Amino acid sequence: MSFLIGEYDCKLDAKGRMMIPADLKRQLPGVETEGLVILRGFEKQLTIYTKVEWENTVNELNKLNQYDKINRDFLRFFIRGAMSISVDSVGRTLLPKALLDYAGIKGEVILSCQLNKIEVWEPGAYDTLMNSMPDNFAEMAEQVMGSAGRRGNE
Template identity: 30%
Template sequence: MPFGEYPYTIDDKGRVVMPPPFREFVEDGMILTRGMEGCLYVFPLASWRRVEEQLEGLPLTDAESRAFVRFFYSGANKARLDNQSRVSVPQTLRTFAGLDGDVIVAGAPGRLELWNPGRWEEAINAVQHTPPKPDLLANFVA
């Protein structure tokens, strides 16, 4: 499972170097898509297959489910690391996530996240100052 956060830069062509600890995680290819809180999710292909199964299991008759699938799935793009361990982020996803210049590459369970540094700070501060709901932590072992 990937963990940690790494500050990097996205170049003028929309490429970001994948931090060394994350390269093996996505070496067989990846799917980049819109994430929550304005970040991008990066799933290795094996994890993406499980995500697809979950999306396919959502009820087609439910408007909120359809909207979420549309949001998540229509933004998906397949990618691979190039010879310099960079991933190319499509312009539509860069615009969505506000990625221009600096970027935070962060690990998360089953995926990576690409963040605009300002949004990253806001997201971290929000959790730091507002503890999660008790039921969310019911099975958390520290």
């Protein structure tokens, strides 16, 4: 799979259905037959994975030592509320009400592609997050990317 790119503003209908933007849908071949997986995110947003990416994630999670309490607790919180969602022929998907409530989502969302997944945000929460970019973003990049970031400057 190639990586997902883009940021999209979407509206939910009265039933909680969201139309997947055409540009994003083109990046998700076979989504109507395979469906998607949605779950709670780390920052009160929702996260959507393709089935293939979800299987990759589950394979990594399955490597955790489940005799270790912190691993068991992490798994419980991470997969809590995870659900398969389908996409109809016109590109709509129903977002589960319990997950919408968790993320404080009412009628509008922002979809933010994050490499192999899509984050679903309540617009105000997303704007707050994006407006809090650190002054030292270059230093953050160096710290996060480590030697990978330094190689590009040699």
